[in-house]
């Protein structure tokens with residue numbers, strides 16, 4: 001195994017030019033070291049980017065809030081621009097592991113692992129984030145839903161580095177919420193995780209859920225019902241319909257499919273209910 005310790009984005013891209021499907025980028029190592037330990041991953045090349053300062057930033061731009069892939073959960077929690085322009089990410093970062101993990105775990109690592117149970121990924125879905133990728137061949141940008149393609153699978157090519165994500169400016173009057181359910185209140189992997197953003201009268205709803213399918217997904221059926229002007233009294237029924245249609249939970253070591261469906265329904269009703277108009281006032 002070849003190990004390259006990169007000190008700049010250029011050095012990382014140069015090393016990644018010869019990367020294969022088996023190669024890995026090492027950031028905080030909180031996912032990758034577990035894979036090394038279990039023998040699940042035996043890379044031919046490891047490019048260490050944990051000391052690349054250029055990947056660790058938060059800046060407000062015309063396109064929105066740009067956050068470097070090397071930003072840690074602790075960085076997200078400390079950042080005033082993140083609190084202003086991507087509060088869902090800060091709420092999610094607070095739920096990742098314990099303080100020790102938050103000090104190492106990066107945004108890029110959470111996104112590229114693409115675990116269905118990841119906490120930052122649903123927040124990125126709800127915020128309509130775009131993912132910026134770089135390689136020696138050039139740069140490209142993908143919507144986060146296009147980037148996460150399946151169970152721990154992404155659209156990233158082996159030679160590409162995730163440089164940053166861009167969160168578009170939040171519309172006025174938007175409601176946002178993040179809710180995670182695990183075995184304990186702290187330090188547990190999610191059984192169900194929800195992040196959502198909703199405009200007045202349900203306009204532009206983006207509702208993302210994790211741990212209820214092989215990948216993070218959006219609840220398109222519920223989003224469409226909200227856009228049509230869903231009354232509060234009809235919410236529970238619409239949620240049950242959407243959860244049945246849009247999710248594909250499984251039984252696994254953490255939970256059962258039945259429990260995940262029931263809890264997702266309850267979380268959605270509880271979180272969305274206060275924002276909906278009663279019958280007669282709904283559009």
Ligand SMILES: Cc1cc2nc3c(=O)[nH]c(=O)nc-3n(C[C@H](O)[C@H](O)[C@H](O)COP(=O)(O)OP(=O)(O)OC[C@H]3O[C@@H](n4cnc5c(N)ncnc54)[C@H](O)[C@@H]3O)c2cc1C
Nearest residue numbers: 025027028029030031032097105106108109110112119162
């Ligand atoms: C004890 C423990 C508790 C945890 N609890 C949670 C939790 O509650 N919620 C949660 O969501 N996660 C949790 N995790 C998982 C993990 O901490 C997160 O997914 C974390 O964000 C991964 O980031 P990292 O920097 O450590 O990634 P790494 O382990 O360094 O890398 C992860 C993957 O991303 C790739 N990668 C990293 N950076 C880049 C980049 N810039 N460009 C391209 N590819 C890249 C790597 O090649 C690798 O495939 C936990 C892990 C542990 C060990």
